[in-house]
Amino acid sequence: MMREGSSPMIHRADYTAPAYWIRSVDLAFDLDPAKTMVINRMRVERNIDVAPQPLRLHGEDLNLTRVLVNDASVSFRHEHGMLVIDSAQDLPAGEFTLEIRNTCAPEKNTQLSGLYTSASGFFTQCEAEGFRRITYFLDRPDVMAVYTVTLRATKAAYPVLLSNGNLLEQGDLDNGPNGPRHFAKWHDPFPKPSYLFALVAADLVVRQQQIRTRSGNDHLLQVYVKRGDLDKTEHAMNSLIASVIWDEARFKLPLDLERFMIVAVEDFNMGAMENKGLNIFNTKFVLASPATATDENYAGIESVVGHEYFHNWTGNRITCRDWFQLSLKEGLTVFRDQEFSMDMAGSASARAVKRIEDVRKLREVQFPEDAGPMAHPVRPDSYAEINNFYTPTVYEKGAEVVRMMHTLVGREGFANGMALYFERFDGQAVTCDDFAQAIADANPHSELARTLPQFERWYSQAGTPRLTARGRYDAPSRTYTLGVEQAGAPASHTTQEPFVIPFAIGLIGRDGRALPVQLEDEPADAPEAGKTDRLLVLTEARSFFTFVNVDVEPVPSLLRGFSAPVMLADGLDDADLLILLQHDTDPFTRWEAGQRLALNRLLAAARSNVPAELDTPFTEAMRSLLRHPALDAAFKDQVLTLPSESYLAEQLVPADPPRIHAVRQRMLAQMASALRVDWEWAFDAHQVSGPYSPDSLSAGKRSLANRALAMLCLDSVPRGDTVWPGRAYQRMNDATNMTDRLGALSALVYSHAPHAEPALHRFHELFRNEALVIDSWFKLQATAPEVDGKVFERAKQLLKHPDFSLRNPNRARSLLSGFCTNNPGAFHRLDAAGYVFWAEHVIELDAINPQLAARFARSLDRWNQLAEPYRSAAREAIVRVAAKPDLSGGVREIVTNALAL
Numbered sequence: 001m002m003r004e005g006s007s008p009m010i011h012r013a014d015y016t017a018p019a020y021w022i023r024s025v026d027l028a029f030d031l032d033p034a035k036t037m038v039i040n041r042m043r044v045e046r047n048i049d050v051a052p053q054p055l056r057l058h059g060e061d062l063n064l065t066r067v068l069v070n071d072a073s074v075s076f077r078h079e080h081g082m083l084v085i086d087s088a089q090d091l092p093a094g095e096f097t098l099e100i101r102n103t104c105a106p107e108k109n110t111q112l113s114g115l116y117t118s119a120s121g122f123f124t125q126c127e128a129e130g131f132r133r134i135t136y137f138l139d140r141p142d143v144m145a146v147y148t149v150t151l152r153a154t155k156a157a158y159p160v161l162l163s164n165g166n167l168l169e170q171g172d173l174d175n176g177p178n179g180p181r182h183f184a185k186w187h188d189p190f191p192k193p194s195y196l197f198a199l200v201a202a203d204l205v206v207r208q209q210q211i212r213t214r215s216g217n218d219h220l221l222q223v224y225v226k227r228g229d230l231d232k233t234e235h236a237m238n239s240l241i242a243s244v245i246w247d248e249a250r251f252k253l254p255l256d257l258e259r260f261m262i263v264a265v266e267d268f269n270m271g272a273m274e275n276k277g278l279n280i281f282n283t284k285f286v287l288a289s290p291a292t293a294t295d296e297n298y299a300g301i302e303s304v305v306g307h308e309y310f311h312n313w314t315g316n317r318i319t320c321r322d323w324f325q326l327s328l329k330e331g332l333t334v335f336r337d338q339e340f341s342m343d344m345a346g347s348a349s350a351r352a353v354k355r356i357e358d359v360r361k362l363r364e365v366q367f368p369e370d371a372g373p374m375a376h377p378v379r380p381d382s383y384a385e386i387n388n389f390y391t392p393t394v395y396e397k398g399a400e401v402v403r404m405m406h407t408l409v410g411r412e413g414f415a416n417g418m419a420l421y422f423e424r425f426d427g428q429a430v431t432c433d434d435f436a437q438a439i440a441d442a443n444p445h446s447e448l449a450r451t452l453p454q455f456e457r458w459y460s461q462a463g464t465p466r467l468t469a470r471g472r473y474d475a476p477s478r479t480y481t482l483g484v485e486q487a488g489a490p491a492s493h494t495t496q497e498p499f500v501i502p503f504a505i506g507l508i509g510r511d512g513r514a515l516p517v518q519l520e521d522e523p524a525d526a527p528e529a530g531k532t533d534r535l536l537v538l539t540e541a542r543s544f545f546t547f548v549n550v551d552v553e554p555v556p557s558l559l560r561g562f563s564a565p566v567m568l569a570d571g572l573d574d575a576d577l578l579i580l581l582q583h584d585t586d587p588f589t590r591w592e593a594g595q596r597l598a599l600n601r602l603l604a605a606a607r608s609n610v611p612a613e614l615d616t617p618f619t620e621a622m623r624s625l626l627r628h629p630a631l632d633a634a635f636k637d638q639v640l641t642l643p644s645e646s647y648l649a650e651q652l653v654p655a656d657p658p659r660i661h662a663v664r665q666r667m668l669a670q671m672a673s674a675l676r677v678d679w680e681w682a683f684d685a686h687q688v689s690g691p692y693s694p695d696s697l698s699a700g701k702r703s704l705a706n707r708a709l710a711m712l713c714l715d716s717v718p719r720g721d722t723v724w725p726g727r728a729y730q731r732m733n734d735a736t737n738m739t740d741r742l743g744a745l746s747a748l749v750y751s752h753a754p755h756a757e758p759a760l761h762r763f764h765e766l767f768r769n770e771a772l773v774i775d776s777w778f779k780l781q782a783t784a785p786e787v788d789g790k791v792f793e794r795a796k797q798l799l800k801h802p803d804f805s806l807r808n809p810n811r812a813r814s815l816l817s818g819f820c821t822n823n824p825g826a827f828h829r830l831d832a833a834g835y836v837f838w839a840e841h842v843i844e845l846d847a848i849n850p851q852l853a854a855r856f857a858r859s860l861d862r863w864n865q866l867a868e869p870y871r872s873a874a875r876e877a878i879v880r881v882a883a884k885p886d887l888s889g890g891v892r893e894i895v896t897n898a899l900a901l
């Protein structure tokens with residue numbers, strides 16, 4: 001396929017309202033894989049607020065067969081890839097009918113954007129700009145229409161015909177070339193932007209359940225999957241029911257549809273899509289059974305089902321004015337799904353673990369993005385390809401911005417703000433400013449309302465703010481003074497003005513006691529006075545706070561709960577961190593203290609290049625944490641997980657990934673041997689018996705047991721001791737759930753145990769027909785710790801495996817991103833062969849699926865931070881890709897930005 005060399009830049013400042021509105025759409029499809037016919041009848045109206053101008057419609061990869069205005073043919077032309085009808089501006093200002101007929105070729109659509117075929121039938125993906133690949137349209141989110149959709153297809157091959165909204169009619173048609181045909185007609189009463197349109201025509205089976213909600217309304221919930229997968233839909237259905245209940249309870253947002261459908265498809269670029277009433281999901285986030293899915297998979301399903309369901313209000317009822325406002329729906333909806341998962345987790349400890357996981361992800365993925373060539377504000381100012389802006393910054397940092405608002409106005413204040421937001425904007429396409437204003441207006445006396453314009457810098461300024469905090473205790477006056485400075489990220493291209501930073505803190509005595517935190521100008525009887533934790537709000541480049549009645553020199557516990565998405569240098573030493581690790585009542589800062597102890601040692605070792613011995617205070621602290629009688633297994637597992645290589649690389653400039661890998665592996669090995677007896681205890685003490693349940697308590701035990709097993713194998717293999725690897729093999733073979741089975745397999749593969757090969761073989765044999773399990777099998781091998789280039793060799797061999805395919809996004813990602821993004825120690829090689837591998841596959845993938853290629857291309861984003869010779873070699877590989885004249889606009893934007901550094 002030929003494509004243009006580069007896409008023009010789109011700027012947020014250039015937004016103008018559309019010149020026409022499309023009020024309703026009547027679509028009819030004759031579905032055929034090779035050539036689908038689309039009849040698109042629209043009621044169109046000039047936007048009288050805009051000067052009369054020609055009607056310009058988006059269209060891509062379509063064959064146009066006719067254009068009628070008010071049922072009469074009109075002249076039209078093609079200009080810059082758009083269909084232009086000049087005569088429309090001469091029509092009266094009232095409504096007119098525009099009918100367009102065109103065809104498209106779903107089976108040739110390997111991009112998986114627009115209408116495409118996958119194993120069991122036809123599927124669509126329209127966000128962000130896929131609808132224009134189905135028919136000509138004003139394909140922008142501020143044009144909202146009411147859709148009526150008729151689907152016609154061969155009955156035997158495509159027994160299920162679905163679209164948004166309610167089913168009006170269905171029935172049989174006469175014979176087509178492939179046998180009897182049938183039809184279904186759907187109507188969605190809610191006006192929606194084109195990106196929320198969906199259709200499915202496929203051979204599927206359904207799990208369904210009728211529910212009655214609090215408000216007394218009945219709804220039909222359905223989960224459609226391909227034949228044979230019905231036994232893997234129970235968890236998705238339960239998650240959907242829980243989501244409906246939760247949104248009504250927490251935000252008073254009820255389900256507004258008679259019928260809510262989820263459809264799973266094997267070929268899908270992203271996780272899932274919130275099409276109104278007809279969510280389409282990557283199978284990865286629907287299908288689960290104890291035998292095939294891990295605890296992590298179960299948790300992923302709960303959160304993605306929740307996420308898409310919550311979009312029904314935050315995204316669909318109120319949508320984005322333009323794509324620069326993407327975080328309006330995504331940041332808010334991620335915040336909502338995070339809160340949902342926390343509420344589902346139950347105990348305080350399980351909530352904290354979820355928060356820790358979310359922060360870990362933010363630091364591993366979003367912080368690097370914010371310091372690299374693709375850094376952008378939560379509300380970007382420009383883009384070439386919108387698909388490149390479905391980023392951790394828009395999603396995860398966007399969620400942190402919403403969380404900060406929540407922190408500043410309180411739980412109830414936030415609920416009031418949401419209510420006002422819906423009161424003002426239901427049914428409209430709005431901006432991030434509109435959202436923030438509603439939350440502030442509902443809370444006029446809050447810190448958010450007081451600082452709103454400054455707070456909104458979180459939407460406009462890129463880069464991770466850096467905080468430096470220093471405290472000083474004055475014994476005679478029993479006061480403690482805390483100074484905090486904020487500075488913009490050094491890598492950001494623009495100067496940063498100070499942010500509004502909610503800064504939650506506590507003070508801990510050296511004996512572990514939580515001390516009251518009383519500010520100096522506060523009366524002793526103020527409601528806050530006796531409390532042991534509090535929220536400070538930083539607004540200046542430098543702030544000072546003095547606390548009174550502090551009996552002993554405290555250790556400050558700062559940024560509790562990770563109250564803002566910042567980096568913090570607090571100057572605490574090992575002794576302070578050990579106190580926090582032992583006594584902090586805030587689980588986040590407690591966990592963070594453990595991470596910092598590990599990080600300090602890892603960074604020192606990486607900088608000095610002398611293999612360091614792990615010190616006793618550290619191993620003792622880890623031992624007592626592991627053996628702690630009161631802490632939950634999941635929390636222990638989080639403390640005992642070392643910071644990732646990518647997080648380490650961000651702290652080390654220039655970064656030498658193989659060295660970072662070696663240093664981290666060595667520390668793991670030392671923790672494995674120093675705590676051997678404790679790992680043995682942990683493995684035995686955390687076995688879960690009885691039928692599988694994905695609840696957080698059981699999942700926590702399994703994850704700690706799996707970590708113990710991995711440590712025991714890591715310790716045994718170099719010594720030639722086969723007892724634990726043997727046990728791991730047994731467990732891989734006999735386990736009754738996938739969490740234990742995959743945990744055992746990964747313990748063998750990651751320790752390069754002799755049992756790894758037979759285990760991989762056996763595992764493949766057992767699950768050859770389970771696509772999602774085979775994805776994990778590929779990924780596990782691609783992410784194994786490198787030894788003498790063997791992992792790289794294996795990755796290259798796996799490309800030729802009969803089960804491998806670049807056409808299936810999950811499969812391609814398992815191997816390619818597994819190796820290039822998730823295995824830095826293997827990918828960055830002195831001979832640059834990893835980069836050559838990367839360049840070849842970016843190019844190969846780009847010809848098939850440019851969105852996927854552009855995402856994959858980002859594994860070299862941080863080339864500029866690398867030590868030599870990696871840096872120059874990586875740059876050369878990017879230059880090689882950039883030299884290709886026919887790259888997609890998406891990949892072009894990624895490599896151009898990378899080289900602009």
Ligand code: PHE
Nearest residue numbers: 127128270272273274308390
């Ligand atoms: N809007 C989807 C979500 O966040 C993500 C998505 C974007 C899916 C673009 C497909 C294409 O849930």
Ligand code: ZN
Nearest residue numbers: 307311330333
């Ligand atoms: Zn989303």
